[in-house]
Amino acid sequence: MQADATNEVAAGESTASQGDAAYDESVKDDDAVQTADIEKLLDQATESLEEATGEKASAEASPAPFNLNDLSPTEGTSERQPIDLLGEVEMDLRIELGRTQMCLDEVLQLRGGSVVALDKLAGDPVDVFVNGRLIARGEVLVMNDNFCIRVTELVGA
Known part of the structure; x- marks a missing residue:
């Protein structure tokens, strides 16, 4: 078996x-x-x-070379550099002394001679904004009866 x-x-x-x-x-x-x-x-x-x-x-095909145009500046066109064209672009520059919050009723009560307290002290640096972006801080000066700003600090992005 x-x-x-x-x-x-x-x-x-x-x-x-x-x-x-x-x-x-x-x-x-x-x-x-x-x-x-x-x-x-x-x-x-x-x-x-x-x-x-x-x-x-x-089977051994090689790609054809691609010739680029010369990208160096040409002689005789040095009258204006491309960066100079940006000098004519308009931007919104704003200098901010300080801020405060007020109710609508308080704003409606403002008259000539009213005093509005801000959140910064006299002598504190002011903020310099370009197109709504903080770019610098500076101090307020008076020159020829006009206010002006001396930039004391550039703010990195």
Whole structure:
């Protein structure tokens, strides 16, 4: 009985080995078919490309060089630099002495001679804003009966 079981196991292994071999063979055949199909498609694509461009595509084709125009400044046009053009751009400059908060009723009661207290002390630096962005701080001076600002600190962005 034991010998029969061993023979059955051996026969089963033999059948399994034959099945694995058959499977491996079919996979190899499928791979060969797929590789042949891929090569055929590549050949067709190459032929179509050659027909479209009118020339043979070479395996060692190198890209054509691209020539850039000379970007150095030309002689005789030094009358105005591009940065000079920015000098004519208008910007909103605002000097802020200080701030306060008031109710609408308090604003409506303001008259000539009214005093409004600000959040900064006399002598504190004023803020310099360009287009709403703080760029510097400075001190208030009087020159020829006009107020002016001496910049004491540039504020980094």
